[in-house]
Amino acid sequence: MYQTIIDQEIKGFSDIPDETIIRYEENCGAHHYERIPMVVRQADGCWLTDMNGQKYLDCLAAYSAANLGHHHPDVVKALISAFKGCYGSVISNVVYTDSLGLFLERVSKFVPQLGPRFGNNGNKVLPKNGGVESVETAIKAARYYGWKNKGIEDGKQQIIVFKNNFHGRMITVVSFSTKQKYKEGFGPVTPGFTAVPFGDLEAVKKAVTPNTCGILVEPMQGEGGMNVPPPGFLKGLRQIADQNDLMLLFDEIQVGLGRTGKRFCFEHENVVPDGLILGKALSGGLVPLSVFVTNKKIMDMIFKPGSDGSTYGGYPLACVAAIAALDVFEKEKLEERSEKQGNKLLKRLKKLETRSPYVKQVRGRGLFIGIEVKDGNAMQFCRQLLKLGMLANDSHGHTIRISPPLTINDVELDFMCERLEKVLIPGIE
């Protein structure tokens, strides 16, 4: 079916030529992304199409935002109904909407009881737009908790984070990035964070002080190089958090919602955090939406009218999309699919470790797999893959990131593996 990758002429939103689009962006847009010169005109399922009708297998899925595949028909249908029925637009936050109520109820139960040490009270959800906003909400929560519950002087709260972390791009979050280029020249940075090596429990223990109020971690690092933590790491963090009365916050914006073969990545170690951050795929890849979820008791202690808010956070269209997306997630058993397809893929790609002279290590969970290359330049292989009809990019410079939509089928997996083998094993045609 996908042998011939040029099959029809596609226009998409406009018929303006690619060169003009690229020129418009160069002349009128901030140059904050290094783009590959490819202009996507349509996206459907696991495939992206350019103006000439050339198809590319999307092995990036917008960094997990397109877990359901592009334009999943159920989510599209829900959105069209919202427009037709006039219940999609943003509504002043002084009144209620049924879509938000239904969404909050759904998400609070979709997540296991968080912070069980605070009681089996159920969860509460605070909605925002982009993921970084919910990371900041989580940071606010941990700081407030430290002040109110632990008696830390306000302004002295400390949160432990990890080297090579990625939690977004706003000032507070880049303040504790360990990548200099994310923050250089953007000071003054926000204080209150201590970064220790990912996976190093001894370093975490040493970093705890009387002012520590929380630990913020990605249960598997995505941008940091597709890093699976050593076994027992999350459990160890849970123990340290319990012993020192810290809020344990998991950022599952990229690795949650089935990406690693479980509904949530923390299930690999059977631990639950006190606070959970979700985004990206939550609204089916069609509108932005993110959430911070925590134990009802904690949410009620921290957030009161005036202490947080967002005009579009939890607006009807996003909630309608998210309810439809969660329905798809459950109906199509995407976490099981991710585990099954991911296991097949990992088994096949692992062979590259011995067969390819370029590959240092293949690692991953579910459909979140990294191929680390020996010379540290993963992007050169990604450019070759693009020419063969497959979109992937690098993670941390040295690793090819493979994270296709969770709906990927066997034919598409074969398509992907054939191209990776062509590029990574010399002599394969």
Ligand SMILES: Cc1ncc(COP(=O)(O)O)c(C=O)c1O
């Ligand atoms: C783990 C993690 N946290 C936070 C973010 C930021 O999300 P957003 O770009 O939606 O603000 C990302 C984005 O890639 C992410 O991977």
